[in-house]
Amino acid sequence: MERFQKEVTAFFRNLYEGERKVLVSGEGRVGAPVMMIGEAPGEQESLQGRPFVGKAGKNLDAFLAQAGMDRAALYVTNVVKFRPTKVSAAGRTVNRPPTQEEVKLFLPWLLREIDLVAPKYIITLGNVPLKALTGRGSVIGEMHGQFIEWQGRQLFAMYHPASVIYNPGLKEVYSRDIATFACRYREETEKERGK
Numbered sequence: 001m002e003r004f005q006k007e008v009t010a011f012f013r014n015l016y017e018g019e020r021k022v023l024v025s026g027e028g029r030v031g032a033p034v035m036m037i038g039e040a041p042g043e044q045e046s047l048q049g050r051p052f053v054g055k056a057g058k059n060l061d062a063f064l065a066q067a068g069m070d071r072a073a074l075y076v077t078n079v080v081k082f083r084p085t086k087v088s089a090a091g092r093t094v095n096r097p098p099t100q101e102e103v104k105l106f107l108p109w110l111l112r113e114i115d116l117v118a119p120k121y122i123i124t125l126g127n128v129p130l131k132a133l134t135g136r137g138s139v140i141g142e143m144h145g146q147f148i149e150w151q152g153r154q155l156f157a158m159y160h161p162a163s164v165i166y167n168p169g170l171k172e173v174y175s176r177d178i179a180t181f182a183c184r185y186r187e188e189t190e191k192e193r194g195k
């Protein structure tokens, strides 16, 4: 992991030399059973240099706690590892979704990160990581809450935790999905322990 961090940092420095972009690396331990993948850091993440520490992260923590899951069991990362921004009509710097090119640039790093961490389960948060890994775009509405096999791992698609902020109606769906995941995770973990 140390070598990976060094290499991704060098890649990032070369790519964005002279720009005020902050690299936000994944967080968690190698060998964590669950890897959660978001789209890209937001303002707080960029300020603190850690993934999912802003509003969306707080939502995520609340849902995880509700399902009895500890963030310590997770490795949390993003497809794109810096905050994509644009200037709003009001002249403020705001978040924007990552472009296809940005996703393409960072995808090989994400794939290496997955290999290194070697999680049994991958939870994708929103369409960006789902599309980056499976090639299927804008299908979160059909795929959320289900396990699919992805390269020998179990991939579970969820809405992005920020979508609950914009669409409170999704709260119930989100709770149900995380409970579905937690239930399978606990069952399989107990089975493995009992072996």
Ligand code: URA
Pocket (backbone or CB within 6 Å): 038, 039, 040, 041, 042, 045, 050, 051, 052, 053, 054, 056, 057, 078, 162
């Ligand atoms: N949204 C993401 O997709 N990732 C973060 O780290 C924070 C917000």
